[in-house]
Amino acid sequence: MKVFKNFTDYSSQKPLALSLGMFDGVHLGHKSIIDELIKIGSENNLETAVLTFWPHPRFVFNPNEDLKLLNTLDEKKSLMEKYGINNLFLKEFDDEFRNLTGEEFVRQILIEKLNIKYLIIGYDHSFGKNKSGNFELLQKLSKELDFEVEQMEAINIHENNISSTKIRNALLAGNIKAANEMLGYSYSVSGTVAHGKKIGRTIGYPTANIETDSIKLLPKKGAYIVEVNVKDAQYKGMLSVGTNPTVNGEKLTVEVYILDFEGDIYDENITVKFRDFLHDEIKFEGLEKLIERLDEDKRLTEEFNF
Numbered sequence: 001m002k003v004f005k006n007f008t009d010y011s012s013q014k015p016l017a018l019s020l021g022m023f024d025g026v027h028l029g030h031k032s033i034i035d036e037l038i039k040i041g042s043e044n045n046l047e048t049a050v051l052t053f054w055p056h057p058r059f060v061f062n063p064n065e066d067l068k069l070l071n072t073l074d075e076k077k078s079l080m081e082k083y084g085i086n087n088l089f090l091k092e093f094d095d096e097f098r099n100l101t102g103e104e105f106v107r108q109i110l111i112e113k114l115n116i117k118y119l120i121i122g123y124d125h126s127f128g129k130n131k132s133g134n135f136e137l138l139q140k141l142s143k144e145l146d147f148e149v150e151q152m153e154a155i156n157i158h159e160n161n162i163s164s165t166k167i168r169n170a171l172l173a174g175n176i177k178a179a180n181e182m183l184g185y186s187y188s189v190s191g192t193v194a195h196g197k198k199i200g201r202t203i204g205y206p207t208a209n210i211e212t213d214s215i216k217l218l219p220k221k222g223a224y225i226v227e228v229n230v231k232d233a234q235y236k237g238m239l240s241v242g243t244n245p246t247v248n249g250e251k252l253t254v255e256v257y258i259l260d261f262e263g264d265i266y267d268e269n270i271t272v273k274f275r276d277f278l279h280d281e282i283k284f285e286g287l288e289k290l291i292e293r294l295d296e297d298k299r300l301t302e303e304f305n306f
Contacts (some may be wrong), residue, residue, distance in 0.1 A: 001081040003088045007113040016087070017041040017118040018110070020051040021125055022164070025070035026079040028184040029155040029162040033120050034083045036152065040118050041086075049087035049114070050080060057093040068217035070164060070187070089114075102126075102133020103141065111145050119147060123154045123161075157181055171219040174277040179219075186227065186273035189216060189254065193265045196255065199247055203287055205294050207240070207255035208265055210272070218254065223278040225301045228258050229271040235261050236306065238297050239272055245283035246290050257294075259301060276304060 004010045017040045023030045034050070041048045058067050071079070073090070080088050091097060100108065105128045110116045119138060127133035138149040154161040162182045170179040171187060180186050189212050196209035212218065221242040228237040239256040243249045256272055278297050284290040 014047045015115045015117040016049045017046040018049040018116045019120040024164040047086040051089040053093045054090045102128030119149045174220045176274045188273045190271040205257045210254045221281040225276040227273040242281040
């Protein structure tokens with residue numbers, strides 16, 4: 001997959017089958033669009049492409065909003081490549097770009113710069129200044145500018161439309177199984193293992209303290225069953241998102257106890273995949289009660305069928 005940060009670097013002998021949007025999470029709704037792009041591309045000798053924005057436009061419109069995303073940029077790239085996209089355009093949402101009307105965007109970017117022949121948009125997608133671009137505009141321009149346009153229907157699970165917002169809400173409620181079902185894969189967090197207070201090792205549960213990307217959404221505070229990927233191997237793990245209230249902690253941390261693992265992994269990059277929710281964050285009366293709960297969490301994690 002080729003990645004472009006501006007349109008002037010792009011050139012191709014083949015026209016494009018393209019979709020545009022944030023694609024945060026690259027969830028099953030997004031994957032249905034990607035699968036359709038690949039099908040259309042194969043049938044019509046077109047290369048496939050996704051045009052997305054980085055950073056998220058909401059960071060531009062609402063700079064004080066504490067928006068957290070389902071994907072880091074690296075995760076989004078990895079998923080797009082895994083699903084078979086040929087070209088990924090990462091457009092900065094600058095002043096010039098945000099002031100293009102929907103029609104200007106189609107004419108100046110999609111046709112003149114990218115030479116699209118097929119455009120797929122999501123069921124609720126709009127674009128351009130004041131959201132002036134929509135499916136009706138695309139249908140009108142497609143006849144004049146010689147491209148085809150398709151609007152995908154929403155993908156439903158349990159009679160609910162899949163959306164990035166619904167996935168975020170599920171994660172913030174600790175509903176890991178619902179989030180993973182909508183994503184089509186296990187939600188993950190990656191980061192470097194840093195030195196913590198090392199309290200866990202004194203009670204038989206040494207944890208790896210993970211420094212995560214500041215834009216990455218963390219699920220609600222609590223304990224989780226996770227799959228841990230470290231040094232090209234996979235392990236079961238018990239992960240805590242919280243402030244360690246039993247020992248009067250204040251800083252939000254992400255810590256994982258890795259079952260059946262020994263070794264020094266400080267400064268290693270590890271990935272944890274969330275598989276199930278164990279319980280909310282608890283302030284125990286003392287370390288003995290904490291250890292009892294950890295023992296029970298460990299038993300549940302060992303019994304969990306990965």
